[in-house]
């Protein structure tokens with residue numbers, strides 16, 4: 165027996181708007197069935213269910229996000245004419261999504277992994293995305309190696325398990341990886357929740373000012389909550405209770421009004437300095453030492469609003485390094501240049517051609533372009549008039565504005581596949597981190613974490629990797645070996 169309609173509530177309809185009389189009983193020939201083919205409402209419900217999933221991100225599939233507000237606290241207009249930085253006190257709405265890299269959408273939050281730190285600033289001159297990580301460097305410096313690296317982090321094709329052998333096989337042959345591996349295996353590789361970690365743009369980008377002067381720039385977002393981490397053991401215990409610890413923490417804090425904050429800083433390098441630094445300033449496996457290029461404060465953001473619908477606003481969020489605005493540009497970093505292609509391509513596959521028009525991705529300033537038609541085009545003419553569907557036109561359609569042009573960049577060099585592993589000191593920076601930055605206790609935990617990550621890997625592969633740790637610092641290699649010996653001893657004792 166159906167309940168009478170409760171007129172205080174919205175009337176349920178089909179997707180075409182026709183009111184539905186019953187959402188409890190299928191249409192059948194008699195009470196015992198069978199079904200009638202004409203029960204379109206049932207067919208539609210089942211068909212929709214079959215289409216509820218979209219491809220997860222090929223990397224960074226598990227994520228947690230929220231909306232926030234960015235405020236300028238220091239004048240950097242001598243470096244950039246980006247409208248977001250136009251005056252102290254100016255605010256811009258934004259979205260942040262944090263993520264792990266390797267795990268699938270259902271993976272546990274408290275796994276040791278690099279964390280993604282993706283920001284979308286809805287500026288009044290278009291969306292600016294900083295798609296960074298919680299680490300200032302990366303595992304590889306040539307994008308040709310990125311898919312290989314990711315394969316080592318994902319499941320083995322036969323065992324369908326992650327493979328320690330694959331990871332150390334790759335890292336042991338790519339010594340430039342070990343800077344990032346050191347950070348990943350340090351305390352910072354397992355933050356307690358996303359509010360307790362820094363973000364870094366990682367790549368070198370560029371700024372240009374109203375006079376057309378160019379500067380190279382690195383972005384830093386420093387947590388105002390402090391750094392807090394878990395050990396592997398503590399994380400295992402948490403995962404035993406919940407796989408969703410980051411979602412619970414981030415969502416819960418914002419719901420309670422405890423809005424997490426990050427301060428934004430930049431390191432700025434005058435354009436011509438790039439020819440003088442002892443390291444390649446466009447090499448993503450290297451930082452710019454703070455002593456050479458100190459942090460300059462820019463602003464602060466607070467995350468103050470949870471998404472109303474996780475799928476619509478966080479899963480469908482499309483961050484891309486190709487989203488840049490006047491006053492901010494790329495650099496010769498080849499990893500960055502590959503990412504300019506890769507993300508928008510991933511979004512077209514994962515979300516569809518017109519993903520930029522989804523509400524979470526849509527710019528909050530006027531958008532006018534001549535892209536046309538295509539699947540799911542729900543926005544009509546973006547040119548203002550039906551007659552202006554090509555350019556140039558005589559019907560008042562949108563036109564370019566040369567005042568937005570980036571100053572030209574001088575480049576030179578022989579086209580070729582230049583070996584990226586020759587004559588580069590890949591050991592000095594991880595050495596500074598190991599020998600100078602980390603305390604004795606932090607180093608001890610680093611050795612134990614590496615020993616744990618090596619468990620089960622092929623011994624010959626590990627020996628090749630350990631040689632590189634010796635080259636970073638003899639104490640580093642020795643520390644890992646000692647931690648491995650201690651771990652095997654514990655296994656022997658546990659087995660007795």
Ligand code: NDP
Pocket residue numbers: 300347350351352362386451452453454455592593594596597601602
């Ligand atoms: P500094 O002493 O000026 O900076 C050291 C940096 O190390 C600080 O930014 C600190 O971040 C960060 N740090 C502390 N603990 C860890 C950790 N467990 N994992 C990663 N970073 C950590 O020295 P330099 O600028 O000369 O850099 C020395 C080394 O520090 C580099 O080779 C690099 O490995 C590392 N580093 C450098 C950064 C840079 O941009 N220059 C950024 C991050 C790391 P915080 O201040 O937020 O606590």
Ligand code: HEM
Pocket residue numbers: 220221222223224227261262263279280281282295296297302306307310364365366367448481482483499500502503506507510511514
């Ligand atoms: C996500 C490719 C390097 C940070 C992704 C995605 C792809 C990708 C295809 C999924 C995008 C989506 O479906 O929405 C690449 C390639 C790289 C590279 C080809 C190197 C050539 C990096 C680096 C960083 C980074 C160096 C950080 C500095 C991220 C983050 C996400 C992501 C944070 C998740 C964004 C989100 O929250 O939606 N990457 N990536 N990636 N990548 Fe990369």
